[in-house]
Structures are given as C-alpha cells and as structure tokens.
Amino acid sequence: MTHPPPIPPFDSRGLLPPGDYQVTFQDIRQSHLITGAGHGPTWDAAWRSTLLDGCEVMVRQLWQVGITSIVLDGSFVEDKDHPSDIDGYFDCDIKTLASVVAQLNALDFHRIWNWNPESRVFDPATGKAQLPMWHQYRTELYPNTQQQSGIRDRHGQPLLFPSAFRQQRGSFEQKGVLLISQGGTP
Template sequence: MKFNEYGLLEPGDYPLTFDQLRQSILVKGEAHSLLPWDAYWRRKLVDNLEICVRQLWACGIEEVYIDGSFCTDKYQPGDIDGYFVAPDPMEVFDGTLANKLNRLDPYKCWGWDRRRFDAYGNLQLEMWYRYRVELFPHCAGVYSGVLNDKGENMKFDEFFRTDRDFLIPKGIVKLVKG
C-alpha cells in the first residue's frame, strides 16, 4: 500500500484487519516522508472506528469500507468516512438497523440524519460528533446524494473510489475481522 503522486492510495481494495490498519502508512505515515504526520490522532480515529465497526459486525454486517481524507497523505484528517454493505435495504429504510446498532452503542449515535452543526456550519451526523467517524449504508435504493460528472446520483461504492472531482481513481480499505 502506498500513496500516488496525488496523495491518494493507489486504486484497488486493501483488505486490512484493525491490527494491520494500525501498522499501515495510514496511521504511521510513510517511512521516508518529509511531510508532517499526526499518528496520534490517526490512531485515535482508528480506535473510534473499531468501536463502530464491531457494532456493525455484531449486527451481521460483514463488508465495511473506509476512505476520505484518512486514506490520503493529509497530515491530520478531520474524520474517517466510509460505507458498509447492508444486506437488507428494508432494515435501513424502516430504521430497524439503526435501532439494532443503537442498542449496542452507549451514545445512541447511529442514524443518517444530519441534525447538528459543526464549528464551520456544516451539518454532521451524531456518529461524527462522538467518534469522528461517518459510516453510511450501501444497499439497493440508497445513493450518496453526490452527483458524478454526468449529473447522476452516485452509489457509495462508486463515490468512494474516485477523488473529489471524480477524475482520479483511488484505493479504499476493506476492514476484515482479524
């Protein structure tokens, strides 16, 4: 795993356990880089991510992917973004999945309505406030709300695999049980 000339992971899916993630360039940085790196903050983000992902796994969700600025050479990413493959879309739409997850989470942070503003005036998820993690469901009928260069609403699995301008393919991490 390495960053390309754009500071993105080379295209592809990188399956990692949490132990492997903590030992990767995403947390430790590149060995010979001259760029500053906030490994302490990145470890904290991974610790928070692990809490959320273990809750997903406990609910039978196996596929979880992460990306965002965390998966770039940015010194200090603001959060970790990602998505998971929800096997039953109806559980997402009717709130059953969020209820199951909130029974596991002491802060009841699961849900996908942005209701609180951050310091910059952006609406954020409760999950973001507690963990600095945003994990979205990917299933039939769920789209990201982000339009591609053709004006089409993108699904999370395509949205997370290109840069912000949808021009450069990039890699993402698939979290696996270890």
C-alpha cells in the same frame, strides 16, 4: 519471501492506488496511514490513531449485528497530515435496515446511528453541521442499500456508494479504499 504490505504507499496524487485493499485494524495500525512512514514531521500519527479508535468502535458494533461488508475512505486514506475524519459505508439490505439501526443504537451508549439531517449539529472547526456519529467518533459510516449516495460523477450523474467512494471528490480521479476484515482481531 516478503509479501507486499496490505496497504500500498500513496501514489503521486496522494491517494491510494485504485483498488480494494482488504485489511484488519491491526494492518491499518501498522501501516503508513498511522505511522507516517515516508511522510514528513507534521504527520499526526496520534490523531490518526485516535480517529481509527473511534472508527473501530463503530465497526465492531456493525460486526455484532452481523454486518461484515464495510468500506473505509475519506481523507484518512489520503496523504493528509491531519485528516478531519474517516468516511465509509456498509452493505445492508433495505428490508432489515430499521432493525439493524435499532440493534446498533442498543449497543451504542450515545445512540449515534442515525442519518437524519435534522440530527446534525454545527461544528465550528469544520464550518458545517455534522452527524452525531461524527461528533462522537469522528467517523461517518453510511448504509449502502443500493441507493444513490448523493455524490455525482464528473458528468453530474448520481453515483451509488461503491462508485462514489472510489473517486476523489472534485477531481473525480479513481482511488483505492479499505475493506475491513475481522481476520486477526481478538
């Protein structure tokens, strides 16, 4: 009996169908998100693999400090040949966030775990200031402490992270996200 792939094909909008897809890094590496199966010759599998490598460094650091609820999203999980980065969030209690960030920065040589707007550095390729984690790993992972995300719905109402990351910016259409699991990792 064949099982459906853990990551379904993009829908007609170029998005993952709405849903939460629990996957490992191995699942992602074998999926159309990296291989480009079913996509044209401009699909940049090497770049997508590089993005995933950077993201995996950050996720493994989160795992080391006990954070296991991690969601990936952004242009990486859309039908874009050359996405600019990977976006996501992780669940963390506001009471332990400062301690978690200190532990993460102790693990990361570049000390990239910081969301201070003043730490952003302008990137000429994107035309905007980016966080240190973006410059180092081309991934932005935000702590979800049940606060507003800074993203609004179609009516202008602020959204919490889970809702914000499950809609496409601009069109507000519902889409799927990846829930990263440690299962099957060394």
